[in-house]
Amino acid sequence: MSCLVRPVILSGGSGTRLWPVSRKHYPKQFAPLLGNESLFTETLKRVGDRAQFAAPLVVGNVDHRFLMLDCLEQLGIKDAIIFLEPLGRNTAAAALIAAIAEEKTAKKGGKKVLHLVMPSDHVIADKAAFLRALDTARPAAEEGKLVLFGITPSRPDTGFGYILCSDKTAHAGVNKIEKFCEKPAENVAKELIDKGAVWNSGIFFYDPAVLLKEAERLMPDDLALCRKALDKAQNDFTGIKLSETLYAKLGNQPFDRAIMEKTDKGAAVACDMGWSDLGSWEALWQIEKKDDQKNAVIGPVVLRNTEGCYIRSYGPTVATMGVSDLAIVAMKDAVLIAPRAYSQEVRELADDVSNTKKSLALDHPRVMRPWGSYEGIALGEQFQVKHIIVAPKRSLSLQMHHHRAEHWIVVAGTAEVQCGDTKKTVLPNESVYIPIGAKHRLRNPGDVDLQLIEVQSGDYLGEDDIVRFEDAYGRVGK
Numbered sequence: 001m002s003c004l005v006r007p008v009i010l011s012g013g014s015g016t017r018l019w020p021v022s023r024k025h026y027p028k029q030f031a032p033l034l035g036n037e038s039l040f041t042e043t044l045k046r047v048g049d050r051a052q053f054a055a056p057l058v059v060g061n062v063d064h065r066f067l068m069l070d071c072l073e074q075l076g077i078k079d080a081i082i083f084l085e086p087l088g089r090n091t092a093a094a095a096l097i098a099a100i101a102e103e104k105t106a107k108k109g110g111k112k113v114l115h116l117v118m119p120s121d122h123v124i125a126d127k128a129a130f131l132r133a134l135d136t137a138r139p140a141a142e143e144g145k146l147v148l149f150g151i152t153p154s155r156p157d158t159g160f161g162y163i164l165c166s167d168k169t170a171h172a173g174v175n176k177i178e179k180f181c182e183k184p185a186e187n188v189a190k191e192l193i194d195k196g197a198v199w200n201s202g203i204f205f206y207d208p209a210v211l212l213k214e215a216e217r218l219m220p221d222d223l224a225l226c227r228k229a230l231d232k233a234q235n236d237f238t239g240i241k242l243s244e245t246l247y248a249k250l251g252n253q254p255f256d257r258a259i260m261e262k263t264d265k266g267a268a269v270a271c272d273m274g275w276s277d278l279g280s281w282e283a284l285w286q287i288e289k290k291d292d293q294k295n296a297v298i299g300p301v302v303l304r305n306t307e308g309c310y311i312r313s314y315g316p317t318v319a320t321m322g323v324s325d326l327a328i329v330a331m332k333d334a335v336l337i338a339p340r341a342y343s344q345e346v347r348e349l350a351d352d353v354s355n356t357k358k359s360l361a362l363d364h365p366r367v368m369r370p371w372g373s374y375e376g377i378a379l380g381e382q383f384q385v386k387h388i389i390v391a392p393k394r395s396l397s398l399q400m401h402h403h404r405a406e407h408w409i410v411v412a413g414t415a416e417v418q419c420g421d422t423k424k425t426v427l428p429n430e431s432v433y434i435p436i437g438a439k440h441r442l443r444n445p446g447d448v449d450l451q452l453i454e455v456q457s458g459d460y461l462g463e464d465d466i467v468r469f470e471d472a473y474g475r476v477g478k
């Protein structure tokens with residue numbers, strides 16, 4: 001059998017065009033935008049067959065490490081290799097880090113593998129077609145080609161990159177790349193489609209040793225910096241943290257422009273696998289099920305004389321009348337209303353919102369933590385109320401607060417509470433009081449989520465009023 005394929009999963013994006021659902025601390029790859037599972041989880045499941053695929057290698061933002069670990073844990077993946085970027089440096093740097101790591105493994109006697117580089121925030125509806133394309137591309141990748149997955153276009157979309165291939169074949173079903181065209185005008189997109197162009201999916205398949213040779217020729221300075229950043233990396237239980245000082249010096253280059261547009265080893269396999277980069281609300285409208293008036297509706301929505309809209313609500317009922325072709329997304333703390341045709345410009349709008357209230361661009365209403373999550377319910381003068389969820393077998397740090405007391409009311413599950421020198425079990429409809437200055441810890445010993453209502457009171461209620469003494473997640477002193 002041919003060598004295994006290692007999935008290299010890129011998870012450094014912020015997805016700002018899908019604001020207000022996607023935010024810096026909770027980007028779109030971790031949101032269940034289609035169904036009940038996150039895009040990151042779906043990506044992992046797509047390459048879960050260990051007869052064909054080696055352990056996944058994930059390159060993601062250090063701020064999202066616990067989100068990544070949660071997804072991996074839910075799927076029972078214990079051997080993933082995780083590289084944590086201190087800041088985003090686009091896909092070329094991530095691919096180089098993965099290739100250098102593979103080179104180090106090979107020198108220690110590791111088996112040869114091919115790299116399948118995939119963004120974690122895309123959707124592929126037809127897994128069988130994806131695997132067939134992989135099989136078609138494998139011989140070319142084994143022979144030293146850098147193979148890109150090209151998507152058969154369904155429309156002249158101006159939000160995608162296009163690839164024209166020559167008649168020369170790199171292998172059966174795989175053609176040499178002739179030209180790249182990034183996000184053309186609609187008339188140009190139509191001309192490209194007429195000439196047989198395909199969309200650039202951002203999925204690449206190659207021998208990592210070949211990539212390193214090309215990088216040595218095409219981007220030697222960045223390659224050298226990546227090697228040094230990896231040499232200076234620090235390993236802990238969450239992953240391998242790359243050197244921030246060195247990583248910051250890297251160019252911010254996508255893999256396409258840094259390598260694929262310059263190499264003579266580029267090739268593409270054309271496929272139709274129900275792919276979308278989910279890069280905008282328009283893209284989501286394109287693939288969602290629609291009613292007779294072409295509305296895609298998710299959540300509590302009431303429609304009257306409404307046509308061609310994408311409407312998603314995470315709580316408040318959205319009622320529309322006499323409107324068409326809008327994207328309406330309602331969160332607890334923010335609402336987006338825009339023509340669907342403006343979907344590509346939501347990134348700029350999110351920047352405007354950030355200038356007004358930065359937290360709306362950074363934080364999701366439901367704040368994720370390594371032990372679970374919390375969501376604000378009420379905030380007033382010297383008090384606030386939160387809904388806290390602690391995942392099974394997880395615990396918060398042993399901590400204390402200088403400025404606030406806390407009252408916990410358990411509403412579901414079982415809590416194990418340590419306060420001072422005492423430890424007690426708290427059941428639903430029971431409560432416990434944590435005085436100012438008391439060392440305390442909350443743990444969920446059960447097999448279902450622990451849910452509680454926390455009432456904080458004091459003269460300062462900021463998240464930085466936490467002194468940690470013990471922590472399972474490496475946060476002591478922060």
